[in-house]
Amino acid sequence: MNKITRRSFISRSALAGAGLALPVSTWSQTSGANGDIRVAVVGFNGRGESHISEFGKMKGARLVALCDCDSAVLEHGREALEKKNQKVETYTDIRKLLENKDIDVISIATPNHWHSLAGIWACQAGKDVYVEKPVSHNPWEGRKLVEAARKYKKIVQTGTQSRSDHALHEAFHWVKEGNIGKIRVARGLCYKPRPSIGKVSGPQPIPSSIDYDLWCGPAPKEPLKRKKLHYDWHWVWPTGNGDIGNQGIHQMDIIRWAAGKDKLSPRVMSIGGRLGYDDDGQTPNTQMVVHDYGDLLLIFEVRGLPRAADAKQMDKYRGQDVGHVIECEGGYIAGKSAYDNDGKLIKQFSGGENHFENFIKAVRSRNVKDLNADILEGHLSSALCHTGNISYRLGQEKSPEEILETIKANKAAVETFDRMQEHLAKNNVDLKKTPATLGVFLEMDPETEKFKDNEAADALLTRKYRKPFVVPDKV
Secondary structure, eight states, rough: OOOOOOEEEEEOOOOGGOOOOOOOOOOEEEOOSSSOOEEEEEEOSSTHHHHHHHHHHHEEEEEEEEEOOOOHHHHHHHHHHTTTTTTEEEOOOHHHHHHHHTOOEEEOOSSSHHHHHHHHHHTTTTTTEEEOOOSSHHHHHHHHHHHHHHTTTEEEEEEEEGOOOHHHHHHHHHTTTTTTEEEEEEEEEEEEEOOOOOOOOOOOOOTTBOHHHHHTTOOOOOOOOSSSSGGGGGGGGTTTTTTTTTTHHHHHHHHHHTTOSSSSEEEEEEEOOOOSSSSSSSSSEEEEEEEEEESSEEEEEEEOOOTTOOSSSOOBBBBBBBEEEEEEEEEEETTTTOOTTTOOOEEEEEOOOOHHHHHHHHHHOOOOOGGGBBHHHHHHHHHHHHHHHHHHOEEEOOHHEEEEEEHOOOOOHHHHHHHHHHHHHTTTOOOTSSOEEOOOOOOEEETTTTESSSSHHHHTTOOOTTTSSSSOSSO
16 A cells, blocks of 8 residues: 655644643644545444444545443444454543544544543644534533634534535525525424433442543533433433434534524524423423524424324424424425425435545545535534523423413414424423423624623533543633
C-alpha cells in the first residue's frame, strides 16, 4: 500500500483548562487521497456498534482502537473483531486513547453527557471527530465544541445521518422554490414506545466491570437510583435529555433544516409531563415544544405512550410516527413525499449517501464544506432540544384550562395541545387529575445564545462540571 501523503503539525493541547493536559506532540494528519485513515470508536454499547461496523468495512478507513469504560463491553468488542481478523488496541480511558498519535479520527457514541467534552478533547489532541447526536448535553458546551473544531481546524461531523439523505435535500429545495407556498409550521414527531423503567427503593449496585468515575465523567457522581445504568440514562437529567434529545434530535434537525433557520429560536415554550406511570425517570414521556421564529413555527411532539391503553401501535400524524411534516400554504411534505392540502400525493423524492463515508471524504479533503452535517448544524439542532427542555424544567403543573388560556393566541399550539389531551385520555390519563407541566415562555438572543432577563434559564444553559472532567471556558 502506498504511504499516505502527510502534513505534520504541532498540536498544542488546551486540556490543561480541564486539569488534564496532554503533552505537546507532533503527529501525522492525513491529507492526501491515498492510505488509510485510522479510526478509534469511543463508547459502543449501543449506537457505537454501527460505528464499528461502518468504519470496519469502509474502504480507505481502518479501525485501529476501541474505548469503553465498561471492560466487559470492551472485551466483547475486541473479541468480535478478532474473530474477523481485525486487531485493535483497547482503552478504558479516553485520555489515554487521545495520547496515541497514530490515531487520526475519534468516533464518539458515548452517553450524551460525554459528547461535547470528548469531542473538545479530541480536537485539542489533533483528531478529527464524528460525534453522535445530540452533540451536547447543554447549549453552552455544544457551542464550545464548535469553537474547538474551528480553532484547531478539525473536521467534525454530527451523527444526524438524515443530512446525507439526498431525497430530503431535493424535497426542501423543491419547497424553497415555492412549489407549495411558504412554510407555516415545521413539525417534528417522536411517537416511539417508552415503557416505564421501574422504580427502586434505594441505590443500586454498579456492575463490577464499569469504571463508574469515568462513566459519570462531567456529570455528578451520584448513587445509581434506577434499575439499569445503561440506556435508561436517557431519562434522567444529569446524563440524558429525554426523547427530544434522543430520537427526537434527528427530527428537530430535519425541521430546522427545512425551515432554513441558522440560529436558535427567539422564543420557546414547552408543555408535557412524565404521564401514565410512576417510575424513576425524570424527563417527559409526553411533550410538545414550540419554537417561534416569527415568520414560522417549529413544533416538536414526543409521545411515549401507545395509540391507546390497550394498543401496541403508536399514533401517527399525517402518516408519520417518528418523522417530520412540513406544512406549507398549498400542501405539505411528510417523510420523502409531497402532498396537497387534501392529502393527494404530488411528488416523491429519492436518493442518499452514506453519512460515515461523507465524513471520511471531508477528512481527506480538509474542507468543512464537504460535510453534510458540520458540527455547527449539530450544535444548533441539539440546542433547540435543550432550550425546549429548559422551558419545561422551569415550568409548573397547571390545569388544561390554565394551559389553554396561556397559549390561546397560538392556534397551532392549541391544536397540538388538544391532540395531546386526546392521546393521553385514550391512555387513561386525565390531565385534570394528573396535571401536565406548563413550561416558562422564554425569550432568547440568538446572537449570544442567552435568554433575556431570566437568570434561572441561563443557569440551565450549562452545568457545574465535576473535576477533572471540565469543559473549559477557553477551548
